[in-house]
Amino acid sequence: MEEGGVNVIDLTQADESFVKELEALGADELRECIQCGKCGATCPMALAGLEFFIKRIVHAANLGLRDILLEDSSVWGCQSCNRCVEICPMDIKPYEVIQAIRRAAMKVESCPANTYEGLRNLYRFGHAVYPKGYEERRKKVGLPDKPPTVISNDEMRKKFQEILRNTILEEIAPFPLD
Amino acid sequence: MPKIGVYVCHCGENIAGAVNIEEVMNYAKTLPDVVLVKNYLFMCSDPGQDIIKQDIKEGKVDRVVVAACTPRTHEPIFRDALESAGLNRYFLEMANIRDQDSWAHWHDKSGATEKAKRLIRSAVAKVTFAEPLEDRYGDMEKSVMVIGGGVAGMFAALDLANMGLKVYLVERQPSIGGMMIKLDKTFPTMDCSACILTPKMVEVAQHPNIELINYAEVDAVKGYVGNFEITVKKKARYIDWDKCTGCGVCTQICPARVPNEYNYNMDQRRAAYIEFPQAVPKKAVIDRPNCLYFKSMEKTGKPACQICEKGIPPKGIQGCPADAIKFDDKDEYINLKVGSVIITTGYKVMDKSHFKEYSPHSKDVVTAMEFERILSATGPTEGELKRPSDGTKPKTIAMISCVGSRDERYHSYCSKVCCMYMLKHARILKEKYPDIKLYLFFIDVRTAGKDFEEFYVYTRELGVKVIRGGRVSSVDVKPNGKLRVRGFDVDLCSPVELEADMVVLATAIEPATGTEELGRLFAATCGREGFLREVHTKLYPVETASKGVFLAGCVQGPKDIPESIAQSRAAASAAAALVIPGKIKFEAIIAEVDREKCSSCGVCVPLCPYGAIKLQEYKGKEKAYIEPALCAGCGVCASACPSMAITFHGFTTEQILAQIDALAEA
Numbered sequence A: 001m002e003e004g005g006v007n008v009i010d011l012t013q014a015d016e017s018f019v020k021e022l023e024a025l026g027a028d029e030l031r032e033c034i035q036c037g038k039c040g041a042t043c044p045m046a047l048a049g050l051e052f053f054i055k056r057i058v059h060a061a062n063l064g065l066r067d068i069l070l071e072d073s074s075v076w077g078c079q080s081c082n083r084c085v086e087i088c089p090m091d092i093k094p095y096e097v098i099q100a101i102r103r104a105a106m107k108v109e110s111c112p113a114n115t116y117e118g119l120r121n122l123y124r125f126g127h128a129v130y131p132k133g134y135e136e137r138r139k140k141v142g143l144p145d146k147p148p149t150v151i152s153n154d155e156m157r158k159k160f161q162e163i164l165r166n167t168i169l170e171e172i173a174p175f176p177l178d
Numbered sequence B: 001m002p003k004i005g006v007y008v009c010h011c012g013e014n015i016a017g018a019v020n021i022e023e024v025m026n027y028a029k030t031l032p033d034v035v036l037v038k039n040y041l042f043m044c045s046d047p048g049q050d051i052i053k054q055d056i057k058e059g060k061v062d063r064v065v066v067a068a069c070t071p072r073t074h075e076p077i078f079r080d081a082l083e084s085a086g087l088n089r090y091f092l093e094m095a096n097i098r099d100q101d102s103w104a105h106w107h108d109k110s111g112a113t114e115k116a117k118r119l120i121r122s123a124v125a126k127v128t129f130a131e132p133l134e135d136r137y138g139d140m141e142k143s144v145m146v147i148g149g150g151v152a153g154m155f156a157a158l159d160l161a162n163m164g165l166k167v168y169l170v171e172r173q174p175s176i177g178g179m180m181i182k183l184d185k186t187f188p189t190m191d192c193s194a195c196i197l198t199p200k201m202v203e204v205a206q207h208p209n210i211e212l213i214n215y216a217e218v219d220a221v222k223g224y225v226g227n228f229e230i231t232v233k234k235k236a237r238y239i240d241w242d243k244c245t246g247c248g249v250c251t252q253i254c255p256a257r258v259p260n261e262y263n264y265n266m267d268q269r270r271a272a273y274i275e276f277p278q279a280v281p282k283k284a285v286i287d288r289p290n291c292l293y294f295k296s297m298e299k300t301g302k303p304a305c306q307i308c309e310k311g312i313p314p315k316g317i318q319g320c321p322a323d324a325i326k327f328d329d330k331d332e333y334i335n336l337k338v339g340s341v342i343i344t345t346g347y348k349v350m351d352k353s354h355f356k357e358y359s360p361h362s363k364d365v366v367t368a369m370e371f372e373r374i375l376s377a378t379g380p381t382e383g384e385l386k387r388p389s390d391g392t393k394p395k396t397i398a399m400i401s402c403v404g405s406r407d408e409r410y411h412s413y414c415s416k417v418c419c420m421y422m423l424k425h426a427r428i429l430k431e432k433y434p435d436i437k438l439y440l441f442f443i444d445v446r447t448a449g450k451d452f453e454e455f456y457v458y459t460r461e462l463g464v465k466v467i468r469g470g471r472v473s474s475v476d477v478k479p480n481g482k483l484r485v486r487g488f489d490v491d492l493c494s495p496v497e498l499e500a501d502m503v504v505l506a507t508a509i510e511p512a513t514g515t516e517e518l519g520r521l522f523a524a525t526c527g528r529e530g531f532l533r534e535v536h537t538k539l540y541p542v543e544t545a546s547k548g549v550f551l552a553g554c555v556q557g558p559k560d561i562p563e564s565i566a567q568s569r570a571a572a573s574a575a576a577a578l579v580i581p582g583k584i585k586f587e588a589i590i591a592e593v594d595r596e597k598c599s600s601c602g603v604c605v606p607l608c609p610y611g612a613i614k615l616q617e618y619k620g621k622e623k624a625y626i627e628p629a630l631c632a633g634c635g636v637c638a639s640a641c642p643s644m645a646i647t648f649h650g651f652t653t654e655q656i657l658a659q660i661d662a663l664a665e666a
Ligand SMILES: Cc1cc2nc3c(=O)[nH]c(=O)nc-3n(C[C@H](O)[C@H](O)[C@H](O)COP(=O)(O)OP(=O)(O)OC[C@H]3O[C@@H](n4cnc5c(N)ncnc54)[C@H](O)[C@@H]3O)c2cc1C
Pocket: B147, B148, B149, B150, B151, B152, B153, B170, B171, B172, B173, B176, B177, B178, B179, B180, B183, B185, B186, B187, B188, B216, B217, B218, B344, B345, B346, B347, B348, B349, B368, B369, B372, B417, B421, B424, B509, B512, B513, B514, B515, B518, B552, B553, B554, B555, B559, B560, B561, B562, B564
């Protein structure tokens, strides 16, 4: 970016290998996006006012704007609602583009801190979201203190962790997998 | 005394729903000379017409007023009915009590009924003074001239020739082929342009019914539909085409080098040249202003060069082996008679020099048509992709859409084919050089055509980058020789910039040079943008304002090859339908000058939109004469003539005044 053009996006920096990486990470229909904007009109990220909502993310991904996508935290704001997947006329599966970018970001440790928190929780308890004191609240409403998931089954939890250790998490987790 | 019959139509409920038919009928019976009044549900139906025919045959009526709908659609039907019953077909008048009355005043029934009475009264008044008129027929020359030998002209010529008609195909350039022969591949099917067009060019040249007149232009036009007398100027070629074998010797030994306009000056040709390798006919011409022989003859009277003719004997170089060089060749004028004409003179593309914001001085900024030549195997680089400035292979190319189109400063219209050929260029490049980076800047992508959107998506899959909302604001040459392209990306919602090695401008399609002048020779009019205008966009898409003159292809407006061909074959069939019967019917409703009354003022002459009036000698004086074949029956002249010398048959002054009086009567 020259001449102090802070708001100018320099397409010369775009990197086709990033497009190929995303395709390999699951965004395999990416290039067929016709920029129709239908996904952007339904995306909760857009409704919440995030700067990079789904349509812009797909386009930036298509252009290979690696730095912009990895520096911006928007992809982590995706609610995984999959509305975009349901309505995209070109069957791009925009949510898969988000996932692919997240995967790429994880590889280079370019994600917000709370992402790691969630990941650690997922590994430890089988739940990405693990609010403190939830057992008490469950009891109050007459539920068993733990839900019937791996969190309440030590044996299954160990198996679950074993599965996770067999994924790319083994390589990239910034916390010990014990 | 005329015996007028009035026939009132209900048009189902269309008229009867608002007009009180009985009241109107009773009124009509009171009008002068009306001998009977009848009504029917649908007058235009067979039984409806039979009522009228019966009354005529039985001698009850000899003038007919049909109070019904519009004469625009129904007058011919009722005229036929009169004629078949033995009455002159022009003893008919229609009162339009539907479109002009019941429909317009649906909620005012008594008003509508009153108006119907007036309209019928005026029709009765007019038909009282009707005169018997005869349709006339003229001879039709059974031949057609096609002007412009591009793809549109070639297909029109072939269709007409295959129908057995004599065709003269007049082409301005030394070879036929037009713009299409310059293209590399063609969307949407990506056929190689030369491969599909060359055989057609040969077919045109060899067809026994087609007389190819190349390197020629229409010089003057006389006559009118059925009998055009056209003077064609064949430009001096300075090479005898009867002898020239197209061997190309002169084009190699001629020492005078000049920029080659066929390749948009990106390479050179000689003063003696063959337009392009697959030219049809494959004949050479000498470009006089650049030929050393003519230059020196004009200056010193002595020839400085005759190499093409005599060779360079000391070096053992032979001149033209066919002895075809003909320095004393002259322009030649030939006169041809044809019944009809099809104009297919195509288009040209805008030059880059208009667009200062895009650094037109840079060799690496080229128009799309120039790029087409760069991609072509017969182009200046023999199809190799090279940066014009330094011959290196470009790694990044930016293409800019709508340059000069959709721009009030140049052309407000969309040039229609550029979105598609930009994608085509991208596809050709990506298929050849997968690693090349291509940025296509569009305002929006317009791919309205069969298989076009699929073409677009396929091109995207190749990794071509599409920037929308992105008409580039500037292209600057950077100190390192690269081009900085600045645009806006509406999808990123951000200004963007790019360093490119080459920039391709999709410049607008414009009418070919001389379109307006050519149109004027035939009294065919052009629209605001200078393209020839069709009479009606929907109903008469291939006819011009001039009877017997048709149009096809880009001369009418930007279009692609499939559309150009479709239109040209439509024009061929319209021309054939006119010419083949060998006779032409002239309207009876036309204007006629009473030369005894004509004061020779000439005001009518320039007023006629169809060029039908001229001053002609009559009893020693110049008097107006209206050519019946050309008069379209508009009536302008009759209303303007200060001497009341012009009779407009079917609408005589007497008739019109009677009609106005009847309408105005309380
Ligand atoms: C860069 C570019 C790429 C394109 N690519 C494609 C493509 O891939 N696919 C596609 O479908 N379309 C394409 N087109 C459009 C295509 O070129 C036109 O549709 C087609 O050439 C129109 O044919 P035409 O016969 O109407 O006109 P032209 O090809 O222009 O032919 C007109 C002929 O008339 C002659 N002439 C002109 N004036 C006179 C005169 N006064 N007297 C005698 N002769 C005269 C000319 O010399 C010429 O030979 C492209 C256009 C451009 C600009």
